Amino acid sequence: MDPDGLKRLLEDVQSGKRTIDEALEALRGLPxxxxxxxxxxxxxxxxxxxPEVIMGEGKTADQIIxxxxxxxxxxxxxxxxxxxxxxxxxxxxxxxxxxxxxxxRTATLVIRPVEKRGQGTILVVTAGTSDLSVAEEAMVTAxxxxxxxxxxxxxxxxxxxxxxxHRDRIMKAHVLIVVAGMEGALPSVVGGLVSRPVIxxxxxxxxxxxxxxxxxxxxxxxSCAAGVAVVNIxxxxxxxxxASLINQS
Numbered sequence: 001m002d003p004d005g006l007k008r009l010l011e012d013v014q015s016g017k018r019t020i021d022e023a024l025e026a027l028r029g030l031p032x033x034x035x036x037x038x039x040x041x042x043x044x045x046x047x048x049x050x051p052e053v054i055m056g057e058g059k060t061a062d063q064i065i066x067x068x069x070x071x072x073x074x075x076x077x078x079x080x081x082x083x084x085x086x087x088x089x090x091x092x093x094x095x096x097x098x099x100x101x102x103x104x105r106t107a108t109l110v111i112r113p114v115e116k117r118g119q120g121t122i123l124v125v126t127a128g129t130s131d132l133s134v135a136e137e138a139m140v141t142a143x144x145x146x147x148x149x150x151x152x153x154x155x156x157x158x159x160x161x162x163x164x165x166h167r168d169r170i171m172k173a174h175v176l177i178v179v180a181g182m183e184g185a186l187p188s189v190v191g192g193l194v195s196r197p198v199i200x201x202x203x204x205x206x207x208x209x210x211x212x213x214x215x216x217x218x219x220x221x222x223s224c225a226a227g228v229a230v231v232n233i234x235x236x237x238x239x240x241x242x243a244s245l246i247n248q249s
Contacts, residue, residue, distance in 0.1 A: 005075075006046065009023055010023075031043035033070055036066070037063055037066070038063065038066065038067050038070075040052060040067055040070045040071065042070075042071075042074055042076070045076060049145075049245075049248070050144075050145050050241075050244075051071060051076040051077060051078070051079075052071070052076075053079045053080070053081060053141075053237070054067050054068065054078065054079070054080040054081070054083075055080075055081050055082055056080050056081060056082050056083025056084070056087065056105070056107070057081075057082035057083070060087075061087040061090035061091060062090075064080060064083065064087065064091065065090065065091055065094050065095070068080070068091070068095060068109065069094065069095075072095070072109065072111055075111050075112055076111065077108070077109065077110050077111050077112065077114065077144060078095075078098075078107075078108065078109035078111070079106070079107075079108055079140070079141065079144050080106065080107040080108070081104075081105070081106055081137060081141075081237045082105050082106075083100075083105055083106070083107050084105065085100065085102055085105070088100045088107065091107070095109055097109060097110075101136055101140055103132060103133050103136050104133050104134070104135075104136035104137040104140060104236065105133075105137075106136065106137050106140045106141075108140060108144055110144075114143070114144060114145075114146050115146050116146050116147070116148065117145075117146035117147070117248045118146060118147035118148055118174070118244070118247040118248055119174055119247055119248065120148075120172075120173065120174025120175070120247060121147075121148045121149070121150055121172065121173050121174055122142050122147050122148070122149045122150075122173065122174065122175045122176075122177065122240075122243045122244070122247055123149075123150050123151075123152065123169065123170065123173035123175070123176050123177070124138055124139050124142075124149060124150070124151050124152070124176075124177045124179065125151075125152045125153075125155060125163075125170070125176060125177070125178045125179065125186070125190060126151075126152070126153040126154060126155070126156075126178075126179045126180070127154075127155070127156030127157070127178075127179065127180035127181065127182070127185075127186040128153075128154055128156050128180070128181065128182075128205065129153060129154050130181060130203070130205040131153075131179040131180060131181055131203045131205055132153060133236075134179050134201055134203045134234050134235075134236040135151065135153065135177070135179045135201075135236060136236070137236030137237050137240065138177050138179070138201065138236035138237070138239045138240035138243070139151060139236075139240065140240070141236065141237050141239075141240030141241055141244070142177075142240040142241075142243055142244050142247075145240070145241070145244035145248075146244070146248070147243070147244050147247050147248070150169070150173075152166050152169065152170070155186075156180060156182075156185075156186055157185045157186055157189060160189065163186075163189065163190070167193070170190065170193060170194060171193070171194060173194070173196060174196060174246075174247050175196060175197050175199070175243045175246050175247050176190060176194060176196060176197070176198045176199070177198075177199045177201060177239045177240065177243050178190050178191075178198055178199070178200050178201065179201040179203060179236070179239075180200075180201070180202065180203065180216055180220075181202065181203040181204065181205030181206045181210065181213060181216055182205065182206040182207075182210055182215075182216065183206075183210070183215060183216060183219055184200070184202050184215065184216025184217065184218075184219040184220045185219065187200035187220050187223060187225070187228050187230075188219075188220075188223040188224060188225045188228065189225075190225075191223060191225030191226070191227055191228040192225045194227075195227075196227075197227055197229065197243075197246050198225070198227055198228045198229070199228075199229050199230075199231060199239045199242055199243055200220040200223070200228050200229065200230045200231070201230075201231055201234075201235060201236060201239045202214075202216035202217040202219075202220055202230070202232075202233050202234075203216065203233065203234055204233055204234055212233070213233035213234060214233070216233075217230065217232075217233055229242070
């Protein structure tokens with residue numbers, strides 16, 4: 001339940017539209033609901049501004065369904081990350097309106113319209129096409145949190161003229177998420193161009209000495225461009241969430 005929903009509930013009790021027992025039933029799941037194998041945090045939207053997010057990796061389809069149903073019963077939008085495609089059919093049998101993004105292994109279920117709350121555009125920039133799966137996870141996350149999101153892809157430092165071709169769009173963005181593998185140089189370049197926050201996302205794309213993204217992570221942590229913050233390897237979700245908090249503050 002979000003603050004607006006709680007306010008409406010209290011107003012309904014005050015006006016007599018709902019009884020105290022009805023209000024208690026509506027609040028039954030706060031602050032969390034024990035559904036056996038999970039403790040669903042129904043207080044998170046009130047506390048953080050966005051409902052709990054389900055990480056699909058390591059969970060069975062039945063576990064994901066139980067958590068998602070608990071959320072939809074309380075009119076919460078559902079975002080699932082790292083969910084394998086073979087589990088989606090089972091989810092659709094119960095939640096037919098679920099939308100699946102196969103590239104990023106992300107799923108969404110919109111129960112109520114997503115309110116646009118961002119102050120500007122979040123621009124996601126990728127160094128290569130190989131980084132698009134992580135970029136899409138960031139984009140879906142930010143969009144579900146109420147932001148306008150745009151994408152510029154395949155503009156890495158191997159051909160820096162491709163990035164500069166989009167300079168006007170880059171300069172207009174309110175927050176930038178820059179996704180790169182290999183040596184992870186692109187966030188430093190973008191950070192040197194803009195006066196806005198840059199969230200760097202290292203990816204595991206690259207050859208052996210990239211160490212599954214560790215080389216990019218260390219390069220981004222050591223960026224000489226001020227204003228660059230770094231999330232974990234392949235953590236598009238974390239980047240999208242952080243960018244949304246910045247864009248809505």
